[in-house]
Amino acid sequence: MPAPAPAPAAALARGMRLSLVTRCMALVGTLLALGVLAALALHMLLPDRPLLVFGLCMAAMLPLAYLAVAARVRPVLSMFRALEGTVASYRDADFSFGLHWPHNDELSDLVAGHNALGNVLREQRIGLVQRELLLDTMVQNTPVAMLLVAGGGAIVYANVAARQLLGAGRKLEGHPLDAIIDSTAPALGEALARGGDGLFTTGDGDDEEVYHLARRSFTLNGRKHELLLLRQLTLEMRRQEVQTWKKVIRVISHELNNSLAPLTSLAHSGAELVRRGQTERLPQILATIEERTRHLETFILGYARFAKLPSPRLEACAWDEFAARLADQVPFSVDGALPADPAHVDPAQLEHAMLNLLKNAHESGSPPGQVQLRVKSALGMLRIDVLDRGQGMNEAVLTNALVPFYSTKRSGTGLGLALAREIAEAHGGRITLANRDGGGLVVSLILPAPGR
Template identity: 50%
Template structure:
């Protein structure tokens, strides 16, 4: 800006000197007077230039500072618009551009926050690698899968996979999409099925690799349950079609036996009718599992819910109830807890050792049913939640499976564990 001022003053000085020279030659003015006039004109020119161009210089300096802020990705500075001249128009254009860039920056920032939230909350394990196979991004699921939740950014892929199962290492090294299994190969119930997707893309001129790990165990389990439900519905339909005429014929046979006073024949019909009735109730239990409706979630006050539950099955409440109401299907959750309390009673536990606790965490609700019975073996623990698995001589194998279906329909999960002091603890995790 000083350079511009100097050029303007120099131009004015040259013009004054040229005019003074012409004036001196024309009028034959003495040299001393010429010098005085020239100095006075020069001083006047300097003052006029300073007065006329000082505001212009100040506004151009402000515009230069604003453009330097653009270069530093800072868009919060606005310029004062003075008048309607060309520089004011430039200042208005600058302000409009600054406002537009500020909005774009804010929108990009919000989108990055949303994307980060989605990635961190996703059950899909996401791993992003640079061209030297170093981790530059890993979400919470990836950290939990690979290092039990520890930070892994900056680690090389080779070091990261050293302590992982061989099946995972082979899947990553293959460079192809596919399935792999983790867990004990001799115990199908403890195995976890994963799908690995490989991706490559160019970002900032560098090649990057994207690895996506998706656990399919729960999805495969759900599909298995859906198949079982379909089989149950078909079998129930066929059995009901046969049981209805059998029951009708048994009733008619009993009437004929009574008319002819055939006691043994009446006893035979009574036995057939009893077994048909038992089979009907048995089928109804399976049909209930196969046709479980979607939960009707409502806000539930805990004191009212606990009072209704206690009127149907005894238990000991441990700890205080949450202050916030629950959000679930009260009828379905009550059915789950009645099943668990019934199992606790049948485990050989004394009534005083059967307890219920409800705790509210930051993002979830934990309901625990504990007993002092004999607990479960490791084999039973891995199989107990599967349909049709039962250790009881007259059990249907649907109690815990039904509990699992209801809890998973609420987007929750259920877990079973033996207590150190003896007995079993069943934990239900529900989202808030």
């Protein structure tokens, strides 16, 4: 419905612009004119008493001037107080106020600009609230657990997934992160202590769950905060394992066909030569058959070793001797001092696992002098780290690196890290991978310390 047309007087008032100075000068002129007229009238009545005329004029005009000026200034002062109030409301993020000034002067321009600013701030506030609601809905319903931790270690924000994972559905805001971790997820605490992004597991056997931890630090409101993202990868890894086993079957079938077809052909050729009595080429044929058979045997034993890892035979193993045996086979440097107490492990299995990890470190593109071995014992656990300064791993590779037969190398079998994982778990421990700050990878074997 169209708005009614403004009255002619109101339209004329809005069309005429009178500045504050003009209105003040008009008021002063009016008061002066009244004063002159009053003085002339009194002078006609009292022509011989000029001082009395002046006193009577002042006594009459001063109160009248005060009342007129006060009446003119009072709306302006009220508008200034209203402007001050709306500015305070804007400071408190309340943009619901608007002002009105009926006159067409400089103050009306100020009020119009103030209202326009309020409208812009109000629209921006509404848009920001809508975006915040959308973002909060997305964050709350994402399957990735999110924790925002202040510099002091207190949890500032936790979404639904984080509450279900770490707090059985209860709110976590305000609680210290260390207390939540100690009571619900010690493996997360160990992953946080390692620094950087990485994988960790909780539970055992069929109840084992695999998570990926990502950490990002930033400054919020002048204080350091850290955002922790916990993503469950168990289902993805199981799907990947199914695909990997299919790949294994294809690889084994391909390798068997590549070996058995030449063997069949060579055996047929040898039988034909014997039938003809041409035995001078038999040694060459038999040597080729032996070479292909040994290659096939080596190939099968590599997979069989992974599938049939024997139970470890634990015995005391001095770290100095163990490190010396490793150094005879692959170069590395020792970071820090080796523990004085011997480890209770299966030396052959642990040596096999460490050789795989050290060789992988050299093949990562790391400078040979940056491949390091670090052994520490704390909190009833023995931690063996292999560190390098290679290219590290992206999230996809980091997720699947421990899956059997998964490899990014063209000629790799994908058994090195998987076998190291099997050896660690056979000792009652686990293996973790994490990218290092500054580049490179750290692969950690975490085993129970002696007596645990």
